[in-house]
Amino acid sequence: MIDYKIYQIALITIVFSLTSHISRAEFLISTSHSCLLLDSYYEFLFVDGLGMLDADIDVAVLGYASMSSDLSMRLVNSAQEADLLLVDDHIYGIDTFHEVDMHVCKGYFLSNDAMKIYVSNTSFNNDIVVSVDEDIINQDYKIFIDSDVFTVKEAVALFASIWALNRRK
Numbered sequence: 001m002i003d004y005k006i007y008q009i010a011l012i013t014i015v016f017s018l019t020s021h022i023s024r025a026e027f028l029i030s031t032s033h034s035c036l037l038l039d040s041y042y043e044f045l046f047v048d049g050l051g052m053l054d055a056d057i058d059v060a061v062l063g064y065a066s067m068s069s070d071l072s073m074r075l076v077n078s079a080q081e082a083d084l085l086l087v088d089d090h091i092y093g094i095d096t097f098h099e100v101d102m103h104v105c106k107g108y109f110l111s112n113d114a115m116k117i118y119v120s121n122t123s124f125n126n127d128i129v130v131s132v133d134e135d136i137i138n139q140d141y142k143i144f145i146d147s148d149v150f151t152v153k154e155a156v157a158l159f160a161s162i163w164a165l166n167r168r169k
Contacts (some may be wrong), residue, residue: 084141
């Protein structure tokens with residue numbers, strides 16, 4: 001069962017007007033290396049193997065364009081080009097909650113507060129299928145990722161999970 005605190009943030013309408021110096025992004029997520037003592041951060045745990053049975057959401061992240069995708073994202077090399085941004089706090093010196101839409105941390109242990117996301121490479125019986133690549137045209141979103149905390153697949157799965165939960169409301 002998804003924790004209501006996380007579900008509330010997932011229900012945020014992803015139409016924000018960001019006036020930050022970082023970009024014109026519609027939705028900016030900052031990350032932290034640790035979840036310890038971070039009450040205002042939302043914790044996400046990426047599960048693998050048999051952990052998929054306990055996952056809150058199953059996301060297939062395909063590294064190519066696919067007609068069967070629910071969502072498509074084009075990786076961009078510049079924060080100024082992106083609609084969606086995921087950056088580490090320490091890289092950009094983000095320290096105020098006015099600059100970002102959501103603060104997240106990556107959990108490494110099972111926690112009741114963490115949303116559990118299973119990331120798959122195949123599009124079979126998933127909650128959501130996402131195509132992501134630098135060459136995708138007619139994408140739903142352009143995404144920029146600069147993180148030591150989250151891999152590209154994890155960042156894409158995180159955005160896709162928020163998008164999917166928002167559509168369920």
